[in-house]
Amino acid sequence: MSLQAWVRRTRTPEPAPVEREVIVIEPMDLLDAEISDDPEASPVLCCTGESAGASAFNALWLKRIAGSGRHAAAVSVRGQGNTPAAPGGPDACAHDVVQAATGLPRQAVLVGHGRGAAWAALAAARYPAAALVLVAPRQMPKQPPKPVGAPRVLLAVGEADAQSKATQAVAGAYGVAPLTFAGDAAGVFTGPGAEGLLDAILSWLGNRD
Amino acid sequence: MQEYSSQAAYDRGEAVCVIGAGAAGLIAVKNLRENGFEVDCYERDTVLGGLWNPENQHSPLYPNTHLVTSRSQTEIPDFPMPDDWPDYPSSVQMLDYLKRYAAHFGLAEHIWYGSEISHIEPVEGSRFEVVVKPAAGSAARRLRYGAVIIATGHHWAPNLPSYPGQDLFGGTVLHSSRLGDGSRLRGKKVLVVGSGNSGVDIACEAAVNAASCVHSVRRGYWHLPKYLGGEPSDYALARLRRRPRWLRGLLVDRLLKGPRALADRMGITPPDHGHADEEPVRNGRYLEHVGDGAIDRRPEIARFEGGEVFFTDGTATRPDVVVFATGYRPQIACCPPKLLGIEGEDPYPRLHARMFSPHVETLAVAGLVEPGVGTLPIMHWQTHAIAHWLHIRKGDPERAVNFRQQVVAESAQYAVESTGVSSRHRLAVDAEEYLAGLGRIIDTLEQEPAQ
Numbered sequence A: 001m002s003l004q005a006w007v008r009r010t011r012t013p014e015p016a017p018v019e020r021e022v023i024v025i026e027p028m029d030l031l032d033a034e035i036s037d038d039p040e041a042s043p044v045l046c047c048t049g050e051s052a053g054a055s056a057f058n059a060l061w062l063k064r065i066a067g068s069g070r071h072a073a074a075v076s077v078r079g080q081g082n083t084p085a086a087p088g089g090p091d092a093c094a095h096d097v098v099q100a101a102t103g104l105p106r107q108a109v110l111v112g113h114g115r116g117a118a119w120a121a122l123a124a125a126r127y128p129a130a131a132l133v134l135v136a137p138r139q140m141p142k143q144p145p146k147p148v149g150a151p152r153v154l155l156a157v158g159e160a161d162a163q164s165k166a167t168q169a170v171a172g173a174y175g176v177a178p179l180t181f182a183g184d185a186a187g188v189f190t191g192p193g194a195e196g197l198l199d200a201i202l203s204w205l206g207n208r209d
Numbered sequence B: 001m002q003e004y005s006s007q008a009a010y011d012r013g014e015a016v017c018v019i020g021a022g023a024a025g026l027i028a029v030k031n032l033r034e035n036g037f038e039v040d041c042y043e044r045d046t047v048l049g050g051l052w053n054p055e056n057q058h059s060p061l062y063p064n065t066h067l068v069t070s071r072s073q074t075e076i077p078d079f080p081m082p083d084d085w086p087d088y089p090s091s092v093q094m095l096d097y098l099k100r101y102a103a104h105f106g107l108a109e110h111i112w113y114g115s116e117i118s119h120i121e122p123v124e125g126s127r128f129e130v131v132v133k134p135a136a137g138s139a140a141r142r143l144r145y146g147a148v149i150i151a152t153g154h155h156w157a158p159n160l161p162s163y164p165g166q167d168l169f170g171g172t173v174l175h176s177s178r179l180g181d182g183s184r185l186r187g188k189k190v191l192v193v194g195s196g197n198s199g200v201d202i203a204c205e206a207a208v209n210a211a212s213c214v215h216s217v218r219r220g221y222w223h224l225p226k227y228l229g230g231e232p233s234d235y236a237l238a239r240l241r242r243r244p245r246w247l248r249g250l251l252v253d254r255l256l257k258g259p260r261a262l263a264d265r266m267g268i269t270p271p272d273h274g275h276a277d278e279e280p281v282r283n284g285r286y287l288e289h290v291g292d293g294a295i296d297r298r299p300e301i302a303r304f305e306g307g308e309v310f311f312t313d314g315t316a317t318r319p320d321v322v323v324f325a326t327g328y329r330p331q332i333a334c335c336p337p338k339l340l341g342i343e344g345e346d347p348y349p350r351l352h353a354r355m356f357s358p359h360v361e362t363l364a365v366a367g368l369v370e371p372g373v374g375t376l377p378i379m380h381w382q383t384h385a386i387a388h389w390l391h392i393r394k395g396d397p398e399r400a401v402n403f404r405q406q407v408v409a410e411s412a413q414y415a416v417e418s419t420g421v422s423s424r425h426r427l428a429v430d431a432e433e434y435l436a437g438l439g440r441i442i443d444t445l446e447q448e449p450a451q
């Protein structure tokens, strides 16, 4: 975050606070003797643009992330899931993501899906994420702000989007090559490609953090 | 100093030494780590959080200390406070916040508690030898670092005035930092001396809990309530900075009209400098307590005489307890004064851009300013700049030289000048100008390296 951006933000009204729904699964919650909490691994915080919010990650994602030894969390931003609606555009949603992240015990990886990727990208410019993962991003800012703390960035898109202009723009902005997964953006939670995508993300995270 | 000279210093290579684990030290450790540095942080006490931790042996917290700056203007820029906290969090919340920050970024493992740094000294050009004061029974340790950041705070050495006859006074005399939980005020006749934020807060505490409260003030301050126009005052005023200059003046005057008129009614003469030059007193209750007679304002003390205290207007009072809320002197005992630009009798450092040693490139001080706004963001941007600077210096000496020139140029603006108004004034900076300067320094540092 640039100092100038911070100055601007502290001089504009703060988004109205909301009581956010945050769903958490810790490795211990899985009651599996094989799985143990890895205190060195960063927690993971997910958000999606879909109106279900945090619960979209409940069926598969959170359990699988926790299964890799990480504290797994998902947040519903204002108006999603069990979080009450409140005024505010993408900046307010990014604020919700930052608030959820700072509420986690340790520096978190931010994972954003769909429009949630745009919020995660904005959030990463205000909060030093341990890593930033953008899954099938939509409505990304034209020039995504530079993340603070120079986190590693992973961009994952469905096969159909691999060559799209939007994908290239995001890839160019972060200087990364997109990872493609089978299926499309809608299938990331339950579709046939979902498990493969998750494993790819987890192994990327596991490489170095 | 012979005990340790026989023993070789342990070399920590390019690691950086941070002295103090208060807000400034914690933020420094986090930002250095983010820039890839190994860090050892030394804290003389057994707890983190510095002055916000009542378990710190020397904590200057007084009863009911709350922030005088509002949450959004005080929180660390990349780690906001919970947004369901009040506009003005308490000291308990502030400590909780600093603990969360430390836990979140895994800072505790880099902190060495119970380790007072007694001395630092440049060696081999720009490296430093650091001496850790021996704990009872053991020898002093010496270590070598690539750089040192001093974050020891400036609220540890009480500034105590001495008036004629004070020594013979029979009642209790204490500095505001020794007030503890305030039980010493209950039911007593109290005289509070000093009209900064602490003095005014303590006078309000005494107005409610003591038998009576006389408040001796030497000079005028700007008095601001904690809210202006329905918003936290610091936020309301900062927001106006976005307006063009000509309009801003009018809007500020309009916002401050009410508080100014009230201060006037209470006989408070405004100071002879603009409100941005110095931290205003932020307390909405004070003037009301003056208005309802619970606080009896008097001028400066002239002398103590027996059990009585006489003021310069000839009036007198007979207090049980005298609380000197007369501030602190900056004191960085572990560092040779010359490295901080301290010369002669004057105890005030003269640093480049209020943070870099004028003599050694690898020595910096974090948090030695009174910006009149939240201090944590200032510490964040300072240590962000310092960490970047050390990083660049390591990899690209040529850019480092350019940068140095930029810093020296920026520094000319913040030359320490004595206005003689009060000692605290000497650490004051205009937050707006200082932040803009820090912004320019950071921009220079972050420019893409020339290929």
Ligand SMILES: Cc1cc2nc3c(=O)[nH]c(=O)nc-3n(C[C@H](O)[C@H](O)[C@H](O)COP(=O)(O)OP(=O)(O)OC[C@H]3O[C@@H](n4cnc5c(N)ncnc54)[C@H](O)[C@@H]3O)c2cc1C
Residues within 6 Å of the ligand: B019, B020, B021, B022, B023, B024, B025, B042, B043, B044, B045, B048, B049, B050, B051, B052, B056, B060, B061, B062, B065, B066, B067, B068, B069, B074, B115, B116, B117, B118, B151, B152, B153, B154, B155, B198, B334, B366, B367, B373, B374, B375, B376
């Ligand atoms: C009563 C009071 C109210 C305040 N209210 C506000 C407010 O509302 N808003 C705001 O922004 N600011 C406020 N401040 C300003 C305050 O200075 C900052 O908020 C901030 O906490 C200062 O942090 P620091 O790390 O610079 O210093 P400190 O908190 O003083 O920490 C310095 C640390 O260094 C350690 N140390 C010192 N010397 C050595 C040594 N030689 N070796 C090892 N360790 C050492 C000390 O034990 C301490 O832990 C207030 C200050 C006071 C006194």
